[in-house]
Structures are given as structure tokens and as C-alpha cells.
Amino acid sequence: MPRPRIEFVQSQLIPWRALALDGVQPGADARLLSEDRESGARSLVVRYPPGATAPGGALGADDEFLVLDGELTIGGLAYPAMTYAHFPAGFDAGGRSSPNGAIVLEFFSGAPVPAARPVGWDERRLVRHKNLYEVPYTGNFHPEFPPGAGRKMLYQDPLTHDTTWVLGTMPMRWAERSEVHPTVEEMYLLSGEVHGDRGVMRPGAYFWRPPGVPHGPFGTQTGNLYFFRTKGGLLATTYVEPEKPFRWRPPYDAVLPPELEAARGEVQGVAACW
Numbered sequence: 241m242p243r244p245r246i247e248f249v250q251s252q253l254i255p256w257r258a259l260a261l262d263g264v265q266p267g268a269d270a271r272l273l274s275e276d277r278e279s280g281a282r283s284l285v286v287r288y289p290p291g292a293t294a295p296g297g298a299l300g301a302d303d304e305f306l307v308l309d310g311e312l313t314i315g316g317l318a319y320p321a322m323t324y325a326h327f328p329a330g331f332d333a334g335g336r337s338s339p340n341g342a343i344v345l346e347f348f349s350g351a352p353v354p355a356a357r358p359v360g361w362d363e364r365r366l367v368r369h370k371n372l373y374e375v376p377y378t379g380n381f382h383p384e385f386p387p388g389a390g391r392k393m394l395y396q397d398p399l400t401h402d403t404t405w406v407l408g409t410m411p412m413r414w415a416e417r418s419e420v421h422p423t424v425e426e427m428y429l430l431s432g433e434v435h436g437d438r439g440v441m442r443p444g445a446y447f448w449r450p451p452g453v454p455h456g457p458f459g460t461q462t463g464n465l466y467f468f469r470t471k472g473g474l475l476a477t478t479y480v481e482p483e484k485p486f487r488w489r490p491p492y493d494a495v496l497p498p499e500l501e502a503a504r505g506e507v508q509g510v511a512a513c514w
Contacts, residue, residue: 242276242278242450243274243275243276243281243424243448243450244274244448244497245448245449245450245453245495245497246273246274246446246447246448246449246495246496246497246500247438247447247448247449247453247455247494247495247496248438248439248441248445248446248447248494249273249445249446249447249494249496249500249503249504250441250442250444250445250446250503250505251271251273251285251428251444251445251446252444253503253504253505254271254272254273254285254500254503255271256269256270256271256287257269257270257271257272259272259284260351260352260353261286261352264286264294264299264303264336264346264352265286265288265292265294265336266294267289267292268286268287268288268289268292269286269287270284270285270286270287270346271284271285272284273285273428273446273448274426274446274448279349279350279351280301280348280350280351280352281301281347281348281349281350282347282348282352283346283347283426283446283448284345284346284347284348285308285343285344285345285346286305286343286344286345286346287341287342287343288310288312288336288338288341288342288343288344289338289341290338290339290340290341291338291339291341292336292337292338292341292342293335293336293337294335294336294337295335296314296315296332296333296334296335296336297332297354297355298329298330298331298332298354298355298358298359299327299329299330299348299352299353299354299355300329300330300350300351300353300354300355300356300359301329301348301349301350301351301352301353302326302327302328302329302347302348302349302350302365303325303326303327303346303347303348303352304325304326304327304346304347304348304349304395304404304469305324305325305344305345305346305347306322306323306324306344306345306372306467307319307320307321307322307323307324307342307343307344307345308321308322308342308343308344308345308430309321309342309343310338310340310341310342310343311338311340311342312336312337312338312342312344313336313337313338314333314334314335314336315333315334315335316334317368317369319342319369320371322371322372322373323369323370323371323372324367324369324370324371324372324394324395324404325367325368325369325370326365326366326367326394326395326404327366328361328362328365328366329349329350329355329359329361330355330358330359330360330361331361331366333368345428345467347469362398362399364398365397365398365399367394367395370394372392372394372406375392375393375394375406376392377390377391377392377408378390378391378392378393382477384477384479385477386413386414386415388409388410388413389407389408389409389410389413390407390408391405391406391407391408392405392406392407392408393405394406400471400472400473401473401474402423402469402470402471402472402473403468403469403470403474403475404467404468404469404470405468406430406465406466406467406468407465407466407468408463408464408465408466409432409460409463409464409466410460410463411460411461411462411463412460412461413459413460413463414435414457414458414459414460414486415456415457415458415459415486416457416482416485416486417456417457417479417480417481417482418437418454418455418456418457418479418480418481418482418483419454419455419456419477419478419479419480420452420453420454420455420477420478420480421449421451421452421470421475421476421477421478422451422452422472422473422476423451423470423471423472423473423474423475423476424448424449424450424451424469424470424471424472425447425449425468425469425470425475426446426447426448426449426468426469426470426471427445427446427447427466427467427468427469428444428445428446428466428467429441429442429443429444429445429446429464429465429466429467430443430464430465430466430467431443431464431465432460432462432463432464432465433460433461433462433464434458434459434460434464434466435458435459435460435461435486435487435488435489435490436455436456436457436458436459436490437455437456437457437458437482437483437484437490437493438455438490438492438493438494438495439490439491439492439493439494440489440490440492451472454480454482454483456482456486457482457485457486458486459486459488461488492504
């Protein structure tokens, strides 16, 4: 079945468990954020143990990731915290290692297993290495988007127009209207807090929202940094009047599938991003 709506869960409340990641890193464990059980596509927070090594090799699925903590080395390149990459299916990035361990936000377009046969890959779909500190902010990207935010573009698929970016917003900023998109929208909160129609998100908050679902308005007292992905074509935004007006410190009112109900928990008490 397609992925269910998740809005929202604090990923710290999802237990670490062993998952089949032998094509990426034997011995790693992960928090499963969401999964498409038909295609094998999944979103994870992966914990690479100290001393981890893997020989590399091409996968049969895209591997898109952001290092959250620690450092990976892949094909001789160092990937410290806040480094991003997008490896298309069939691309062999080289062996992996992590002498001191790493925590990585990782997205696979299918089951993360070795490619069954050589797969041609499109060089336009490769982002070998991007340091978020070196990616510039762009200005206002929608004429109706409230001022006080900037976007760091990380990737746009040349075939599907699926897009990945980081959004940074200023403190004491809020909106008055809700948004609707024709695409899937997926988010992991890197820092700060977000007050919205489903509660107060803190670092480590995650959602997967299907197309056509009104959401927001949102605000922040501290400022924040979001990691966003959209799937299903070009992102477009329609602004609509909200069902409920914006308010600070709203109660937690999650929409969760049964497999995440145990992680509903007390979101106010989470201590760290990972």
C-alpha cells in the first residue's frame, strides 16, 4: 500500500532496530520513519556504529542522505555533519567507513539492496557531495510566501522534478493561511521549533503528507531549519483560509498509522535530535 499520512512524530520516540541494510552498511540499525511496502522505498534515520566499514557497490535504488552527526567516508570523500548527497540507482560511490560512527538521515527509492545487474545511471541525477554551509540561500520563492525565510536548494530531479531543499526561517515569524500542494511533502526538523495545527514540532520531528492535504498555518519563536523533500512532480502552493486560526503552543494532535501509535508519546520531553 502507499505510504500512510504521518503528521507528525518525534523520531526520538521510534525505537532503534536492526533493518536489512546489508547493501549499504552491515551492522547498522535504524529508526524507520516511513515505508512504501509495495516498492520498498523508505525514509530512515540510520545509526552507523563506530568502526563501520562496507565495500561499496551499486544499489538498485536511489540513495539520498544528509549526515546529521559524526562523519562518513565514502569513496575517499569525507561527509561530516550537514553534508548531503544523492546517488542514483546503479551508481557505485565506493566503499564506506565511519571510524567514530555517524547518524544519517537516509532515503531510498526502493529496497536498499545491491543492483542485480549493471544499471545505467543519469549523471544529471548525481549529487556527489554538498556541504550545507556552502549552499547559498535563495530569496522569496513564491509571491505569497510570508517574508522571513530562505531556501537552500540541494537537488531537483531532471526527469520527475522531485525536489529536496532546506528551509530556514527567522525567529518570531508566523503565517495566517494554510497551504495545499499537489505533491507529497516530507519533512525532518533539523533545529528550532514549529508551532502548527498539529502541535509543536521540535528537532527530530518528521512528517509524510500526501498531496492535497491543507496544513498550517505555522510559526516559530526561535527560528528553525527544516529538511524538505517533495515527490510527484513540481511543487506548487495554493494558499487557503485555515480551519483554525494560528495559535502559539497548540496541543499535540497527531495523525499516525497504527505502526507508529506507540511513538505518540509525550513530545514535550524529547531531549535531542537523534
